[in-house]
Amino acid sequence: xxxxxxxxxxxxxxxxxxxxxxxxxxxxxxxxxxxxxxxxxxxxxxxxxxxxxxxxxxxxxxxxxxxxxxxxxxxxxxxxxxxxxxxxxxxxxxxxxxxxxxxxxxxxxxxxxxxxxxxxxxxxxxxxxxxxxxxxxxxxxxxxxxxxxxxxxxxxxxxxxxxxxxxxxxxxxxxxxxxxxxxxxxxxxxxxxxxxxxxxxxxxxxxxxxxxxxxxxxxxxxxxxxxxxxxxxxxxxxxxxxxxxxxxxxxxxxxxxxxxxxxxxxxxxxxxxxxxxxxxxxxxxxxxxxxxxxxxxxxxxxxxxxxxxxxxxxxxxxxxxxxxxxxxxxxxxxxxxxxxxxxxxxxxxxxxxxxxxxxxxxxxxxx
Amino acid sequence: xxxxxxxxxxxxxxxxxxxxxxxxxxxxxxxxxxxxxxxxxxxxxxxxxxxxxxxxxxxxxxxxxxxxxxxxxxxxxxxxxxxxxxxxxxxxxxxxxxxxxxxxxxxxxxxxxxxxxxxxxxxxxxxxxxxxxxxxxxxxxxxxxxxxxxxxxxxxxxxxxxxxxxxxxxxxxxxxxxxxxxxxxxxxxxxxxxxxxxxxxxxxxxxxxxxxxxxxxxxxxxxxxxxxxxxxxxxxxxxxxxxxxxxxxxxxxxxxxxxxxxxxxxxxxxxxxxxxxxxxxxxxxxxxxxxxxxxxxxxxxxxxxxxxxx
Numbered sequence: 001x002x003x004x005x006x007x008x009x010x011x012x013x014x015x016x017x018x019x020x021x022x023x024x025x026x027x028x029x030x031x032x033x034x035x036x037x038x039x040x041x042x043x044x045x046x047x048x049x050x051x052x053x054x055x056x057x058x059x060x061x062x063x064x065x066x067x068x069x070x071x072x073x074x075x076x077x078x079x080x081x082x083x084x085x086x087x088x089x090x091x092x093x094x095x096x097x098x099x100x101x102x103x104x105x106x107x108x109x110x111x112x113x114x115x116x117x118x119x120x121x122x123x124x125x126x127x128x129x130x131x132x133x134x135x136x137x138x139x140x141x142x143x144x145x146x147x148x149x150x151x152x153x154x155x156x157x158x159x160x161x162x163x164x165x166x167x168x169x170x171x172x173x174x175x176x177x178x179x180x181x182x183x184x185x186x187x188x189x190x191x192x193x194x195x196x197x198x199x200x201x202x203x204x205x206x207x208x209x210x211x212x213x214x215x216x217x218x219x220x221x222x223x224x225x226x227x228x229x230x231x232x233x234x235x236x237x238x239x240x241x242x243x244x245x246x247x248x249x250x251x252x253x254x255x256x257x258x259x260x261x262x263x264x265x266x267x268x269x270x271x272x273x274x275x276x277x278x279x280x281x282x283x284x285x286x287x288x289x290x291x292x293x294x295x296x297x298x299x300x301x302x303x304x305x306x307x308x309x310x311x312x313x314x315x316x317x318x319x320x321x322x323x324x325x326x327x328x329x330x331x332x333x334x335x336x337x338x339x340x341x342x343x344x345x346x347x348x349x350x351x352x353x354x355x356x357x358x359x360x361x362x363x364x365x366x367x
Numbered sequence: 368x369x370x371x372x373x374x375x376x377x378x379x380x381x382x383x384x385x386x387x388x389x390x391x392x393x394x395x396x397x398x399x400x401x402x403x404x405x406x407x408x409x410x411x412x413x414x415x416x417x418x419x420x421x422x423x424x425x426x427x428x429x430x431x432x433x434x435x436x437x438x439x440x441x442x443x444x445x446x447x448x449x450x451x452x453x454x455x456x457x458x459x460x461x462x463x464x465x466x467x468x469x470x471x472x473x474x475x476x477x478x479x480x481x482x483x484x485x486x487x488x489x490x491x492x493x494x495x496x497x498x499x500x501x502x503x504x505x506x507x508x509x510x511x512x513x514x515x516x517x518x519x520x521x522x523x524x525x526x527x528x529x530x531x532x533x534x535x536x537x538x539x540x541x542x543x544x545x546x547x548x549x550x551x552x553x554x555x556x557x558x559x560x561x562x563x564x565x566x567x568x569x570x571x572x573x574x575x576x577x578x579x580x581x582x583x584x585x586x587x588x589x590x591x592x593x594x595x596x597x598x599x600x601x602x603x604x605x606x607x608x609x610x611x612x613x614x615x616x617x618x619x620x621x622x623x624x625x626x627x628x629x630x631x632x633x634x635x636x637x638x639x640x641x642x643x644x645x646x647x648x649x650x651x652x653x654x655x656x657x658x659x660x661x662x663x664x665x666x667x668x669x670x671x672x673x674x675x676x677x
Binding site: 055057061082083086087088089090091094095097099102103104105106107108116117120121152154165168169 | 490491568569570572573574575576577578579580581583587588591592665666667668
């Protein structure tokens, strides 16, 4: 499959009064043509920062890309000049934001806001751009576009505004669409409509989507692949099925256990104890170690490398090391794993680890 | 819109009526009489004059009589200025003050909005510090110091503009600049704060994500949204500028309304006090109406749609 975007060893810091916040600490991923990659993780895990850095929308005065590359069309986006970046924004890569109530300019007509990128990137005349804007409004399912195009954002409901934002994002048929929690601010029925719309449009214009969310229900609905972020790093990445039914990282286990489903028998909803790591002073070993019920001594000393679970599935946890003691994942995860095994028709234990002893620096340490 | 304007007009009349009433009674609390300042008048003569102008009547009667003539458009005659009708007196005096005030206001708004905008766009650079410095200077140093400095350096040393008096457009330049320092600093400060606020908002990020350039973002998207609060503060400020500055008018020898207003109070010139106050109040309510209409032009969310609630 063709890679449209490669993020390589990305490190981003914010300079604040209390010091340097290492928000992104070595993120790697590829985005393939036509796929939807979901990035999940709790607040502060670096989901938005990663995607904003792709668009170069991080605040200039206090953020710094310390190292790494973001390759798009053979160009490293981190090194482009502002003017070149402007040509890519809205044209090749566009973005949908979290809160449709605030992401449209309140004093500008909807039509003007949709035609702006068309006039800018495709040199359309005002008239042609308006025609295209009408088509786009129809495409995203806004009734009476001829009237709506001359209205202001306050005359639209939240769901309708998000449709407009999607229309703006899709105006120039971008190759990559970044959706930063596009349904979080919407109520559940509207959420479903917007998700359907996005899936539908993705097929029509064959774009790749990076979908940021912390709603695993949404992920299950839209994603082809899932990257789980924690403490400024990707800790597990794989296809949606692999992440949902055969998760390997204890953080992913926590996430899955805290998602109620039809089979849940617990009285109380599970939540991961503790708080996210302080990225002003990131922990030496695995950032998740203090909250990990399966913590080993090595977790506190050394960051785990990625262990390969399958061709598409990688997880950064020492538990996957062949020398690690077997652990008992939470009930919800085990239930899902057995479903996974039924689905894929393989026997238990057949999911093999590629043994990378050379990467294992210390002696095996029990819990 | 017509219905809205009519409604606003009725409110304005009510406001002016209340202002007139309050001013009338407050004014009567000022000790002294309009005529005892003339040493030459005997007590008998003073009493005769008081009698003639109805100032010996009980207060409610005086009030009723004043309101009656006010409704008929008669503001009475001045006690101090040779029985000149108050309307004529105000008509002659408001001109220079209003011209000066308007010029200072326009200059202040343009320069202030410009300074505020660039300092927000170039936040924490020397441009920002420079314009903040100008704003602090303009707010903390009184206008008569600027007036003196301008007169000395620009008029006397360089001779670019006349030092004082009121004989033509070139005479308005220096007092306008001196008077504009305050609105410049107010507009600059508000504009900077608002602009920074707007530049951090989601729709500006979206505009960036669309590929808009720096100038497209600042002019097309940010400026208009940042203007709303600035218009709010600049409206009432315009009134206080147009109704004259005693100090500036004195320094530049301008026959404005500010000086006359102060004089009318110190001499208990009741009709002039009332007339001037009513004029100021009328200007005020009109400017507020203008500001409200401007809101609608700038911000579609508060636009009036034929009196119907949206």
